[in-house]
Amino acid sequence: MGKGLTKRSENYSEWYNQIVSKADLAESSGVRGCMVIKPYGFAIWEKMQAELDRMFKETGHQNAYFPIFIPKSYFSKEASHVDGFAKECAIVTHYRLKNSEDGEGVVVDPDAKLEEELIVRPTSETIIWDTYRKWIQSYRDLPILVNQWANVVRWEMRTRLFLRTAEFLWQEGHTAHETKDEAMAEAEQMLHVYAKFVENFMAVPVLKGTKTESERFAGALETFCIEALMQDGKALQAGTSHFLGQNFAKAFDVKFATKEGAQEYVWATSWGVSTRLMGALIMTHSDDYGLVLPPKLAPIQVVIVPIYKTPEEFESISNYAIVLVNELKEKGVSVKFDDDDNKRAGWKFAEYEMKGVPIRLAIGPKDIDQGTVELSRRDTPGKEGKQQVSQNGLADVLCRTLDEIQVGLYSRAKEFRAANTTSVDTYEEFKQVLKEKGGFILAHWDGTPETENKIKEETKATIRCELMDTEDEAGVCIYSGNPSARRVVFAIAY
């Protein structure tokens, strides 16, 4: 057991907080609701960024950067957008400080009031569409496929590291298209990109679906989402992609000349994933010993811990370790030989377990004599995950093992999800499963916001999505008894 780590079964949210802290991922800062992402945590985020960025470019997108400040007047141009974000905005009202009267510090200079207040972006649709108006005149200017990596601010009342912070890092793609179909296809494409990334790199299985009207992004006509299931049976929205129709084009008067010379409004999408993915990563794989990382996102994939008494022993271990390190680096494996003499082996074992390093090699004098190493897999803690392996062909064995771990974590998570997905046909059954088991619940719904709301009020469960790849199945709504064409996914969500 990780020393001092609360067990998941005892207090799941405490366990989560401790992992974030003890694995050195992030900490809360002096600023309310804002976190410091520490180097080890940021290294994981950078790996996510690198792969996502590659996938965006592969699908034809380019990066750009728009201002963090948005004039209040821009913000108010799209009505439903304002409704969605107004309650959680940080606002810049002044541009200067001055020494306070009592000389004990600085105060806001009341003479330096801004003519127009600036909103710290909670998302960038408005500033971007104000810009796109200038970029777009003709169908020849379309499509515009732009992404930006940025920070955004949403003034949340209650925050949790990575899952909900007042400031967070994300990427937001904003595209402009000639036709509705093209924009819709883009929104769907990016959802598939997200799903592929989250499943292949994070080893987190996701459901792909569409949001109901009440869960939709403020200003969108259709919101696609990927939903993951955490180990405590709660759902986590891991990414969204929106078909914005012509709402923003109309609000910002973005028209283009068609081939025929007519003026038409542009069709839009936006899509984003955030540092919240870190929360999904932690809560999907980690165990009571600490963080568990899929190899593709692990800053350190293999750590080598020497065990020795004498300088001679250390030297012979070190000689071998250095050769192995180089061999692994050539194969693209990120490896660390921990030759720190100030920490004992046992301490290091626990530390790298807490940090989720996928493979640990321990090498002692006995191994040197026998031509072996002790290989421990983080995905199977304890003795079962340990084996003596030969130094012959070790680098290849390690590469193969990393792949196995990557695939294994995904299968395990998928099995967990399957075991925690339940179909129900009555409201009684629904409430019982929700209370005793949690997880995803597939149930018939009559399609009305009224029913959705009643269920939410009575059980706290929300409709996570209507699945994209699902077959129609006639039934009756568990709440109203009215006809339903297909099941939707309910869960308690983060």
Added chain:
RNA sequence: CGGGGUGUGGCCCAGCCCGGUUAAGGCGCCUGCUUUGGGAGCAGGAGAUCGCAGGUUCGAAUCCUGCCACCCCGACCA
């Protein structure tokens, strides 16, 4: 924004009710020696204007008032 809780060396915290020597202990840190196949042991050492600002008092970590921050529980959300 409502309800509850907590602020004391880098971290965890005792002390606070009932004011009064040098603010105790553990982790970590520094030095030395001994250790080393699952978070080492011993000895010595450094490190604190007790969240901030007022007030009461001969005297405040302790009592009073105000403020700030953080955590937990609710309403809102990626």
